[in-house]
Amino acid sequence: MNDKITTKFYWAVTLLATIGGFLFGYDTSNIGTDLGFIPFAKNIATSDPFVYGYLIAGASLGAAAGALIAALLTDTYGRKFLLITDAAIYTIGALLSALSVNLVMLLVSRTFIGLAVGADSAIATAYIAEYAPKNRRGHLSLMQQWMITWGILGAYFVGMGVFFIAPQLAYTVDWRILLGVAAIPSLIGLVFRFYMPESPRWLILHEKYEKAIASLKRFNITAQLSEIKNTHKVLLEKETKMKATPGIKRAFVIVALFMMFQQITGINIPFYYGPTVIANLHIFGSTSGTYLSNAVFGIEASSILAIINVLATLIGFRLIDSYGRRSLGLLGYAGMAFFDILG
Numbered sequence: 001m002n003d004k005i006t007t008k009f010y011w012a013v014t015l016l017a018t019i020g021g022f023l024f025g026y027d028t029s030n031i032g033t034d035l036g037f038i039p040f041a042k043n044i045a046t047s048d049p050f051v052y053g054y055l056i057a058g059a060s061l062g063a064a065a066g067a068l069i070a071a072l073l074t075d076t077y078g079r080k081f082l083l084i085t086d087a088a089i090y091t092i093g094a095l096l097s098a099l100s101v102n103l104v105m106l107l108v109s110r111t112f113i114g115l116a117v118g119a120d121s122a123i124a125t126a127y128i129a130e131y132a133p134k135n136r137r138g139h140l141s142l143m144q145q146w147m148i149t150w151g152i153l154g155a156y157f158v159g160m161g162v163f164f165i166a167p168q169l170a171y172t173v174d175w176r177i178l179l180g181v182a183a184i185p186s187l188i189g190l191v192f193r194f195y196m197p198e199s200p201r202w203l204i205l206h207e208k209y210e211k212a213i214a215s216l217k218r219f220n221i222t223a224q225l226s227e228i229k230n231t232h233k234v235l236l237e238k239e240t241k242m243k244a245t246p247g248i249k250r251a252f253v254i255v256a257l258f259m260m261f262q263q264i265t266g267i268n269i270p271f272y273y274g275p276t277v278i279a280n281l282h283i284f285g286s287t288s289g290t291y292l293s294n295a296v297f298g299i300e301a302s303s304i305l306a307i308i309n310v311l312a313t314l315i316g317f318r319l320i321d322s323y324g325r326r327s328l329g330l331l332g333y334a335g336m337a338f339f340d341i342l343g
Helices: 006-016 019-037 049-077 079-098 103-131 134-141 143-165 165-181 181-196 200-205 209-216 225-244 245-265 269-281 291-321 325-342
Strands: none
Touching: 006 019, 006 103, 006 134, 006 143, 006 181, 019 049, 019 079, 019 103, 019 143, 019 165, 019 181, 019 269, 019 291, 049 079, 049 103, 049 269, 049 325, 079 165, 079 181, 103 134, 103 143, 103 200, 134 143, 134 291, 143 165, 143 269, 143 291, 200 209, 200 225, 209 225, 245 325, 269 291, 291 325
């Protein structure tokens, strides 16, 4: 859609679509905050390093699987249906993780959470790109990443809050609250996603013309049936041309590598392990302090990186439609290369 007007409705739909991004970020950092307080998981770092690693990274593995599953299903069942399904799965996973009575239950629930956020992240970005005006597409699409950074920071704030309010419950209730509170935004997303419009592009490609007209109308765009049918032909021609164009496949591979190499830099390690490592090494606080007090110092220190993450993404959020994806991507990679070498 090339209409240049971005109404409040666009932003409301984008916010709903990117709740999964917030939950992805929240799940990234909340487990690192919780690890030292879960009674049946405290000592697995030394007793079973593989299980310890899976407890932290299992959600990421689930996310990879979820993204692949979403790719197979979204063109058949639509964006809206899967976004609703993802929110339901995450809500159940968050509640189960908070109610976990043993390590197996926690591992399984985190895997389900990973499936949900992986599928949601993949679908939400495509969904947004399919209704966003051309001149604001980068702006709206980048909301997904910005919400991830807010989720990371949000988990640290929740952690600091519950440990400050009820430090005596750190090993019994607090860690459950930290895991389960994610069900609140997830449940809100689940309810309101029923009122989201389906992707107009998906509806047109599946020849659901009347529904496409109704969906476009909600985005303040009026279209006639003849225009929709003509758009269907144009979209089919574009898809056929894209599949036959070697440059498109090459660009896809480059972008995929772009994202993969970003993860290889290890940016998520401080979010996954930061509070635990800082607490155990007494980097902040004192060696005579309790684990709880040192853990709170660790959360506070890790939140500084999370704040920088939010602000850095805001820069890209503000500039992406003015300076382009390629320029900002190269600038970001130059910065990563410099600081990786420096480190």
